[in-house]
Amino acid sequence: MAIDNVFRKLVSHCKEYGFVFQSSELYDGLSAVYDYGQMGVELKNNLKKYWWDSMVLLNENIVGIDSSIFMHPTIWKASGHVDAFNDPLIDNKDSKKRYRADVLIEDQMARYEDRVNKEIEKAAKRFGDAFDEEQYRTTNERVMRYQKQHDDLHKRYADALNANDLNELRQIIVDEEIACPVSGTRNWTEVRQFNLMFQTEMGATSEGAMTVYLRPETAQGIFVNYLNVQKTGRMQIPFGIAQIGKAFRNEIVARQFIFRMREFEQMEMQFFVRPGTELDWFEKWKALRLKWHLSLGFGEDNYRYHDHDKLAHYANAATDIEYNMSFGFKEVEGIHSRTDFDLSQHEKFSGKNIKYYDPELKKSYVPYVVETSIGVDRLILSVLFGAYKEEELENGETRVFLKFPPAIAPVKLAVLPLVRKDGLPEMAREIVDEMKFLFNCQYDDKDSIGKRYRRQDAIGTPYCVTIDHQSLEDKCVTLRDRDSMEQERIPIAELGKIVSEKVSLTSMLKKLNKA
Ligand code: ATP
Secondary structure, three states, X not given: OOHHHHXXXXXXXXXXXXXXXXXXXXXXXXXXXXXEOHHHHHHHHHHHHHHHHHHHHOOOOEEEOOOOOOOOHHHHHHOOHHHHOEEEEEEEOOOOOEEEHHHHHHHHHHHHHHHHHHHHHHHHHHHHHHOOHHHHHHHOHHHHHHHHHHHHHHHHHHHHHHOOOHHHHHHHHHHOOOOOOOOOOOOEOOOEEEEOOOEEEEOOOOOOOEEEEOOOOOHHHHHOOHHHHHHHOOOOOOEEEXXXXXXXXXXXXXXXXXXXXOEEEEEEEEEEEOOOOHHHHHHHHHHHHHHHHHOOOOOHXXXXXXXXXXXXXXXXXXXXXXXXXXXXXXXXXXXXXEEOHHHHHHHHHHOXXXXXXXXXXXXXXXXXXXXXXXXXXXXXXXXXHHHEEEEEOOOOOEEEEEOOOOOOOOOOEEEEEOOOOOOHHHHHHHHHHHHOOOOOEEEOOOOOHHHHHHHHHHOOOOEEEEEOHHHHHHOEEEEEEOOOOOEEXXXXXXXXHHHHHHOOHHHHHHHHHHO
16 A cells, blocks of 8 residues: 555544544634544543553652643743744745745755665565575665765764754755745745744733743643652652643644644653653653553564654754654654753752752762653654554455554444344443443444444454343353454453453553563
8 A cells, every 4th residue: 555545544534533634624613733533532532541651650860740741931942942943934935835844855855865775675575585685775776876966965964953054954955955845946035033822912901011922841840840849749869750740832834643733642751860860851751752662563574763863952862753754754753861951950040959968978069860751642643653554354354443452442333233123222322321431432232233243343442242142041242353253152240341451551561661
């Protein structure tokens, strides 16, 4: 299946089955803003709970908070967002479309990388077992040429970013002959900076009103509360504070569905450490976070680290965890060693002492911070890509199913009476009435049993039970597994226990803790 096809299918699947809707669709939509439907919200809540529990339950030294979206505007001055939270934008004069200059260049690098990979794939097929990839990379002329084009561009791009040289970014776009995907022309404007923060007014009258920002990240709410939490929670370094909440960015290029939104949700954890130990903690969190993603079961090959070419003004190490979406490997989570930048800035701008007293070292200092920052919506997109499966059945039909880890699936069990008479619906209702206290259940008695299975597959329900005439006598039901489609007969009395074990988030957390 062509890659774009997968993406298109996924987007329409999300709409058709109540995962994601375009916001304000009734009024023709609002660009880069989305709503989660009845299935999407369950998936989202389950993923958030998995993240929250793996941070706050599994780590004695991590606690959570929930800070507000509005904060004192000076916080954003201190953090650097008022002056430096900019993206370089460029317009195509013919299509009037606006792009991020860095994204245009990164896409070009990905094209060179793709060419290298395609050559390698072809050769691997041709040579079979005898293929030596390393040798091929270092001797095949075409591969070496593409690789050099990639590496030269990479270096030039990194230098331009580090020097903040907007003219050079434009020159790269011109020299690489990058064309606008809409007009196909290379008629570009200058590159300009664009601040991504949304502003609004707080207060009753316009004279007395104060300009406030919708937070572009949840992290600052943690920094300005760190001492409150440390003191009231009697936390000792190293310790972490986790938070889940909305963030807002006026993105220049808002495309790719829920990958880049103007209103989105973040799950961030700031880990406070002794100065000098931050890079060890950075490595630890980098490994732990990848392990967490892998625990979702979508395969090691679909993830990779991407170290930053240009470190943000606050960081001394940074990496992204990327997932293999159909439009390339893309960032899902960032892990940043933020030094003492944020806390020192807040100390400076507030004029208050926010140092930590270390009872072991018997001295006060500003802690260093390692952050893990993941976008809930991007996580959902990676999970949807990983879970979406099409499978040809013996009868020639194709079934689409979402292979979510059972604990994450929106609905855990569907209860299906074979026919709508003879007391079967009543028995099914009784089962739902008991099971609904344990996990999310759905009752469905419309259409043939095959159609009902397809509907449950499409929303990723891991288990279905059918109630037939024999159930009335032997008090057993048929349990069907979403992935294998295997069926087994089990007593109704044991249904709750059997399904609870299979869909348990606790088991998933235990596995993660052990791995
Ligand atoms: P990008 O380079 O893609 O703009 P970023 O590096 O600016 O992302 P961070 O500031 O590190 O992103 O934010 C942490 C996480 O928040 C990202 O890894 C991503 O999952 C999520 N995120 C950031 N911007 C958006 C957005 N516009 N829509 C959805 N999620 C986002």
